Amino acid sequence: MFFPDSFKVWTPSDCEIQVTRNFDAPRRLVFDAFTKPQLVRRWLLGPPGWSMPLCEIDLRVGGTYRYVWHSEQDGAQMAMGGLFREVVPLERIVATEKFDDAWYPGEALDTTVFEEIRDITRTTITILYESKEARDTARRSGMEHGMAAGYDRLENLLQTLAGEPT
Amino acid sequence: MTFAALANPTRRAILARLASGEVSVNELAEPFSMSQPAVSRHLKVLEHAGLISSGSDAQRRPRKLEARPLAEANEWLERYREYWEASFARLDGLLSELKVAETKRKRPAPRKR
Numbered sequence: 001m002f003f004p005d006s007f008k009v010w011t012p013s014d015c016e017i018q019v020t021r022n023f024d025a026p027r028r029l030v031f032d033a034f035t036k037p038q039l040v041r042r043w044l045l046g047p048p049g050w051s052m053p054l055c056e057i058d059l060r061v062g063g064t065y066r067y068v069w070h071s072e073q074d075g076a077q078m079a080m081g082g083l084f085r086e087v088v089p090l091e092r093i094v095a096t097e098k099f100d101d102a103w104y105p106g107e108a109l110d111t112t113v114f115e116e117i118r119d120i121t122r123t124t125i126t127i128l129y130e131s132k133e134a135r136d137t138a139r140r141s142g143m144e145h146g147m148a149a150g151y152d153r154l155e156n157l158l159q160t161l162a163g164e165p166t
Numbered sequence: 167m168t169f170a171a172l173a174n175p176t177r178r179a180i181l182a183r184l185a186s187g188e189v190s191v192n193e194l195a196e197p198f199s200m201s202q203p204a205v206s207r208h209l210k211v212l213e214h215a216g217l218i219s220s221g222s223d224a225q226r227r228p229r230k231l232e233a234r235p236l237a238e239a240n241e242w243l244e245r246y247r248e249y250w251e252a253s254f255a256r257l258d259g260l261l262s263e264l265k266v267a268e269t270k271r272k273r274p275a276p277r278k279r
Contacts, residue, residue, distance in 0.1 A: 007254065009247040014170045017246065021254050025261040029268070033260055043256035047249065 006122070014132045019125045027116035030123060031090045034112060035059050040067075049073050061087055065095065082107065090114060097127070106130035168239045171215035176200070177208050181217065181231065188221040188228035 006022035023030050033039045037055040045052055046069040054068035066081035079100040086094035097108045109128045114121055171177055176198060183189055183197070195205040209229055212218045216235045221228035 007247075007251065009243055009250060011243070012173060019246075019250050021250070023254075023258065023261055025265055029261055029264045033257055033264070039260060039264075042260050043253055045253065045256065048252065 012126075015129045015134075017127045019127075021123050023121045023123060024119070025121055026119055027090050027114050027121045030121040031114055034114075034123075035093070045069070046078065050078070054079075058084075059087055059093075060084060063087075082110075085109075106134050108134070168215050168217065168235050171211050171217055172239065174208070174211075177212055180205075180208055180212065181236070184218060184229060184231040188230045190226045190228045194229070 006020065008018070008020040010018055012018050033043065035057060037057050040057065041052045041055045044055075044067070050069045050071050052067060053070050054066065057063075057065040059065075061084055063084045064081060065084070066079070068077065068079040070077055080097060082096035082098055084093065084095045086092060091114055093110075093112045095110050097110045107130060111124075111126045111128070113124045113126075115124075116122075172181075179198065180194060183194060191202060191205055191209065194209070195202050198205065209218065213220075213229075217232055218229045219232050221230045
């Protein structure tokens, strides 16, 4: 089953990005898929054409994690990692996030929350940047790598925005 | 600033309204059952973020949409959304696989539904 309506990406504040999605699976499976390296490597693959040759996760407060992605096309590499600040099994993970070639200053703080409602697991990921500047830099960079801004999508955006949670 | 301005549902609704063309403050206030000063406050935030500007008619002072910052914000969110959408689609596949594996291990499975 797929829940297109449950998928939301939005910006609750200037410093945050939030991603929400429901999964048709009990919470323990979703939690495993987010925290066991052999499972994470199967879906968190980065942009199209990239693979994840390294995925290390030491899931405990003070433990670290490290992800490395590799582009099959041009051999480019991208890596990030961080430290777990809070680990509540099945429920909540708080970890720092920093890319090796960070294009924004400082670390970001990722909070992932899993809620189970009748075999459906709602997952909410909130990325909090250290400052508005870091957030804006990440934003600008994202645009440079993106395609040319299309005004034609404006109508779509407005419809999406009008329907977002408050 | 763009994103803070967009974080409010009333302001998003105002933008959606302006997508069809210039609208005066009075006309904007109507569907929201809001006072004109309240709407003006929202308009000020949107104007400050560069998302809207005052139209040409000096008397009505209609507001109009400024396409660029909104399109830029959209572009960035859209790319981010695409990235997660692809990852989550893979995760869906993985989760159904895990569910099947779990059912097999636990066989005979209790009948549900």
